[in-house]
Amino acid sequence: MRSTPVIAIKQLSKIYGSSPANQFYALKDVSFTMQEGEFIGIMGASGSGKTTLLNVISTLDNPTEGTISIAGTDITRMKSGELSDFRAKQLGFIFQDFNLLDNLTVYENIALPLSLQNMAVSQMKSKVNEVMEKLGISLIADKYPAMISGGQRQRTAAARALVHKPALLLGDEPTGSLDLKNAVSLLETMKRLNEEDRISILMVTHDAFSASYCGKIVFIQDGRLVQELHRTGSREVFYKQILDVLGDYGKAAASAASPIFEASYAQERR
Numbered sequence: 001m002r003s004t005p006v007i008a009i010k011q012l013s014k015i016y017g018s019s020p021a022n023q024f025y026a027l028k029d030v031s032f033t034m035q036e037g038e039f040i041g042i043m044g045a046s047g048s049g050k051t052t053l054l055n056v057i058s059t060l061d062n063p064t065e066g067t068i069s070i071a072g073t074d075i076t077r078m079k080s081g082e083l084s085d086f087r088a089k090q091l092g093f094i095f096q097d098f099n100l101l102d103n104l105t106v107y108e109n110i111a112l113p114l115s116l117q118n119m120a121v122s123q124m125k126s127k128v129n130e131v132m133e134k135l136g137i138s139l140i141a142d143k144y145p146a147m148i149s150g151g152q153r154q155r156t157a158a159a160r161a162l163v164h165k166p167a168l169l170l171g172d173e174p175t176g177s178l179d180l181k182n183a184v185s186l187l188e189t190m191k192r193l194n195e196e197d198r199i200s201i202l203m204v205t206h207d208a209f210s211a212s213y214c215g216k217i218v219f220i221q222d223g224r225l226v227q228e229l230h231r232t233g234s235r236e237v238f239y240k241q242i243l244d245v246l247g248d249y250g251k252a253a254a255s256a257a258s259p260i261f262e263a264s265y266a267q268e269r270r
C-alpha cells in the first residue's frame with residue numbers, strides 16, 4: 001500500500017488581475033503528485049510560473065481554483081491562523097539569499113523556529129546540535145552571519161529549515177548565490193538528506209546542473225506542467241537530458257547550461 005503523498009495538487013489555477021479584461025493565468029489546470037522521499041526539481045523559463053507554484057504550495061499565496069494537500073491535509077481549506085501554524089510545523093524553506101537574521105548567531109538562527117514553538121531549552125539544544133552536526137557547521141555555532149562564508153550561510157539556512165523535521169523541504173534557487181564548490185557541497189548534502197533521511201525536497205531551479213541532483217524534473221511552461229523527466233542513469237546523462245528538454249522549450253536552455261558546471265563535469269570525468 002502506498003503512503004499518503006507529501007503533495008497532492010488537483011486542477012490548480014492561479015489568476016492575477018481582477019477584471020476579465022486583464023486576467024492572467026500564472027498557473028493553469030496544474031495537477032501533480034509528489035510521494036514521500038522524492039527529490040523533485042521544477043524548471044521552466046522566466047515567467048513560466050515556477051515561483052507562483054512554489055508560493056501556493058508553501059501557503060504563502062492562495063490559489064484561485066483547485067486543491068492542494070500537504071502530507072494529507074488540504075491547505076486550501078485552512079484559515080490564515082491555522083496556515084501559519086501548519087507552515088511552521090510541516091514546511092522548511094531555503095531561499096537564494098539565505099534570509100538569516102544578522103543579529104542572531106548561527107545557533108540562534110537555527111533555533112528560531114523551535115523557540116517560536118515554545119520548546120524547552122534542553123530539547124531545543126539537542127535538536128539544534130544534531131542538525132548542525134549533520135550539516136557540518138557545529139564549529140561556527142557562535143558566529144554571526146556576517147562572519148561566515150556564503151556556503152556556511154546557506155548550510156545554516158538549510159539547518160534552520162530542517163531543525164523541526166518538516167514533512168517537506170522547499171527550495172527557491174537554493175544554489176543561486178553560491179559558487180561552484182559551495183553549490184556542489186549543498187547539493188551533495190541535500191542528496192544525502194534525501195537518500196539517508198528520506199526528506200522530501202521540492203526545489204525550483206534555473207540551472208540544469210543543480211537539477212541533475214533531483215530524481216525527477218517537472219517542466220512548466222506558461223503556467224502549465226508540460227513534461228516530467230525521471231533520472232534513470234548517471235547524473236551526467238540526466239544533466240544532458242535536462243538540457244535537451246529545455247532546448248525544446250527555447251529560452252530557458254540558454255541560462256540553464258553553465259560553463260562553470262560544464263567544467264565541473266569535465267573535472268569529474270578526469
Ligand SMILES: Nc1ncnc2c1ncn2[C@@H]1O[C@H](COP(=O)(O)OP(=O)(O)OP(=O)(O)O)[C@@H](O)[C@H]1O
Pocket residue numbers: 016017024025026044045046047048049050051052053
Ligand atoms: N502579483 C502578481 N501580479 C500579476 N502578475 C504576476 C504576479 N506575480 C507573478 N505574476 C506573473 O505571473 C507569471 C509567473 O510568474 P512567476 O514569478 O511564477 O514566474 P517564474 O517562472 O518564477 O519566473 P522567474 O524564473 O523569472 O522567477 C509571470 O508572467 C509574472 O509576471
